Structures are given as structure tokens and as C-alpha cells.
Amino acid sequence: MSSNRKTLWQIFRAPLLLGLLSLTGLIGALVGDGLFDLISWATLGSALAVIAWYWAKPTV
Amino acid sequence: MNVKAWFLVHKWTSLVCTLFLLLLCITGLPLIFHEEIDHFFEEETEAPPMPADTPQANLDRIVDAALSERPDAVIRFMFWDNEEHPNMSFVSMAKxxxxxxxxxxSLVIDSRTAALLDAPEPDRGFMYIMFKLHVDLFAGLPGMLFLGFMGLLFVVAIISGLVLYAPFMRKLDFGTVRRQRSSRLxxxxxxxxxxxxTMVWALVVGLTGSINTLSPLVIGYWQQDQFATMAADYQDQPAPQKLGSLxxxxxxxxxxIQNMHxxxxxxxGSQFSTKHHYAIFYKGDTPLTARLLQPVLVDAQSSKLLPPEPTPWYVTTLLMSQPLHFGDYGAMPLKIIWALLDLATIVVLGxxxxxxLGRRSSTARRVAEVKSGGLAEEVNA
Structure with a gap:
């Protein structure tokens, strides 16, 4: 934990990035098959990877 | 609005919808895989093998076959799914x-020979119960609209939660999970x-779910709006007693129609047509247009065409909300991702x-907890 106060950008950049990735994935698979499906799995899957990473990571 | 106001919005919208949302998440889990589960547990009817170039039967023979099998009933719909069930015509009848x-x-008829393949009984098993609990709580349209309203509360809970995320995270790095202190923290x-x-996914699935609960109203409005306008000349004519050739x-x-099937x-007289027309619905061939429908109304006695009109925006919105809620548009990996995100949402709700429930406390103390990144309750504990 860091002691300095964070700016809104610092707080929201990670959720914002994951939100944009999710949105890409949600729309991607609608547009096409094949490569579009692949993009959709990777981007939506990234949210799950982030959860797994921080849940399993030993912290303070 | 200040932190306290957002906290109260988050608390009350969540409290009202959480138990219903838990029900929706739990019943939704098997529904994501309903095709696979149906395949596994049911004996699938298949059309017998015949040479690939065997021509399709005249549709009037399919109609006759259905009506002679069930002379006590009328046909409401006929549909096809050539990818999953080639050469099979599904006939939906009613008293x-x-x-x-x-x-x-339900009757299943061979599209080439017009022979009856199956007359499946409506499913009343486990998946039916999951489906009804998920869609309308066994309470028809009022149940659907109620769940739609719970979905909207869920959306407000997500947005207010996002607002509270800012003061909570003021001094915390993204992803901080403090597991060595209290279980509450x-x-x-x-x-x-x-x-x-999971916010964006949950917002999209929640919102599209709420839109889907409006489907009976949207379809009813479509009938009274576009279909009624298109068939305005038929308004004073009695409904046909005997139908012409399908x-x-x-x-x-x-x-x-071009480039659609x-x-x-x-x-x-059915839910999706006028009193005087066969409504014939076409789908596109790309992943996007396969979700959209283009109806063509044809006079059921004279086979005279009403010039097709584009599907209105509110029906297109409804049709696009379906895949975004079901997660059935990106093969098996997307379904698995959908299920895992559903489980993550269950964890958020739980x-x-x-x-x-944990420890009863005043609003002031809860707000202090949010503003301190969770530490205020620690000090008091």
C-alpha cells in the first residue's frame, strides 16, 4: 500500500483499460467469426486473468 | 452528490436486487450451456440419411402432414435450423x-419426404425450471417485468459502486487484497x-437482460405499429377461413429477398403476423446479420406480396440484446468465459x-470505512 493520495486517473486507469478490453471482446465476436472470436476470448479473458492474478498473489 | 449519498444509493439498490440477482446468476449458469446439456440428456431426433441432392418437399405437404397428425390443432409457426438440424421442419401448433x-x-417433419419424425413432449424437467426461474419466476409477463426492474436496479448498483471505488482506492494500489488482517477487509x-x-460485462449483461424482459411488449407493439400500417388495406376484411398455398x-x-435465407x-392470426398474412422471416448469412430478422408479409389466400419494409430500430435493439445477454455468439470458449464472469458476479453479490450482514453499523461509520480504504472499521474493531 502506498501512502500518497492517488489521482482519479491513477485510480481508474486499470479498470478503464479492462473495461475497454471487455467492450472490444463483447462487440468483437458479434462482428465476425474466426479471428474475431479469438480477439473476443483474449480480451474478455483478460478480466478473468486479472482476477486470478490478484486473488492468488500473496500481499500484506 | 457526496460519498454518503452514493453509499446510500449503492446500499439500497443492492439490497433490493441482490437476492434476485443471485437467483438469476445461479439459474443462468446452466442456461449458458443449454444446447450442450440438451444434446447430452435427450435423444436427438435426426432425419434419416438420403442422397444429398434429394429435393425438399413442397411446403404444402408439410402443412398437410402436420394437420393430419393433429386434426384438433392449428399451426402457429414453422421453423428451420439447417446448421444444427438439416432436413427437419419444426412445426409449432396449438389448440x-x-x-x-x-x-x-411440437411436431418434427422430414423436409424431403414430409414424414413425421417426432412429436416431442414439452420439456418440463430441470432445464425448464431453470429457464422459468430465470425468465419470469413462473409469473408470466408481470414476473418478467419485475426481473427487468431488478436488472435496472443492478445497473444503478454497479454505477454507484464505481463512484465509491474512487474514495476507497485513494491510497490503495489496483488489485490490493489485504488477506492478513480481518476477514471483512x-x-x-x-x-x-x-x-x-467485471463492471463492463456485468453492465452489458444486466442491461440487455432488462431489455429482453420487454420482448413480449416489443413484439406486440411491432404487430400494432409496422405490421398494422403495412396491412392497413385489410383492416375491414374478415380473417380468412381457408388458407391458400404456403x-x-x-x-x-x-x-x-436477396442474400438471406x-x-x-x-x-x-399468430403473435408474429397479421390476421391475413403469412409472415415469412429471413435471416442474413454473416454472424452479425444472422441475428437480425427481415419479415415479408404475403397474403395467405392470394399469395400477393406486401412490399417489405426495414425492421424497426426497437426490434433490432431487442434482437441484438439477445446474444449479448446469452453469450452464445463466440463458440465454446466464450460460453466458458461467460460462466466464469457469472461466477465472479456471484462472488461480488455474495x-x-x-x-x-457482517457487523451492523451506522451509515457514518460505513462511509468512513469507504473513505479510509477499509481501515476505519479496522481501527474500531
Missing amino acids: SMDAPPDEFI KWLDLHNLLGAV QASVNTADAA MSFIAWP SGLYLW
């Missing part, structure tokens, strides 16, 4: 045109982490409930 939508008789951190990460009507419709037909 009368205005029987309730879920009182139907650990679950508060996980609630924030999982909520922030095949001739489909031929007429086919000639008016027939998906289903609604009979005159931890939220736990945080509320």
Missing part, C-alpha cells in the same frame, strides 16, 4: 391461435477488485451481502 404462448404442440478488497474488473406464398417472398414462418 387455437390465441392459446397462451407456452401451450404448444479481505472481502471488502475482493468486492472492489472483482466489481471493478409454398406459393414462400415463392413470392423469396423473389422479393428463410428462418421461420408465422401464420395469420461478498456485498456479507459486508452488509
